[in-house]
Amino acid sequence: MLFFLLVGAFVVDADVAMQKKTEVKMLLELANHHATFAVDPVLKTEGVIDLIENEALQRFERRMKENGGYVREQYAFVPAADSITTDPIPFGRYYVDFRSWEQDLQLRFEYNGTRFVMEQATPGAVRPKGGRLQITVVTEQGEELRLAPKTMVGPSHVIVAYVDERPFLPMLPAHAFPVVSVEEVKD
Incomplete structure (x- = not known):
């Protein structure tokens, strides 16, 4: 009987983790979509779509707070009591500008248990229809997680x-996973 209770707890825990992953992904997508409207109006009149990065981050932060109750502290989003996660979510960001979006790009992030930092940004071949974005996350244990590649269709x-x-439940393993949002800058 105890075995079945433990298996049931494990299944519930895995389901909760998947729900959290889906919710965090949706939060990032919504916040990032809002952030990509921070376009430089002067350059836009000249036909150049370029992001104002400070404004984009402020717009991102505002949506994370409005939609999920998260407040940014340094390089992490701290959840409110009613947020989907209970622990802070460290994050990193990168802007692929209008001069670089047709070039392949490999981003490498590292998580050391408290901080999540971009370790490397390596440009690659040029593709006229949009560069391929490959993101790798190195976990605290040194495991490399390669996220599905994405093709950029403009500045992102x-x-x-x-x-x-x-x-x-404390007797179960912790849940750790990367979540990515890539949004084209809006014109």
Whole structure:
């Protein structure tokens, strides 16, 4: 009987983790979509779509607070009592500008247990229909997680977050997973 209770707890815990991953992904997508409207109006009149990065980050922060109750502190979003996660979500960001979006790009992030930092940004081949974006996250244990590649269709704002969450029950393993949002800058 105890075995079945433990299996049931494990299944519930895994389901809760998947729900959190889906919710965090949706939060990032909505916030990043809002951020990509921070376009430089002067350059836009000249036909150049370029992001004002400070304004984009402020817009991103505002949506994270409005939609999920998260407040940014340094390089992490701290959840409110009613947020989907209970632990802070460290994040990193990268802007692929109008001169670089047709070039392949490899981004490498590292999580050390508290900080999540971009370790490397390596440009690659030029593709006229849009560069291929490959993101790798190195976990605290040194494991490399390669996220599915994406093709950029214009200047893009990239947000990568790393959820490192306590389990439903203390005897179960913690949940840790990267979440990415890549949004084309809006014109």
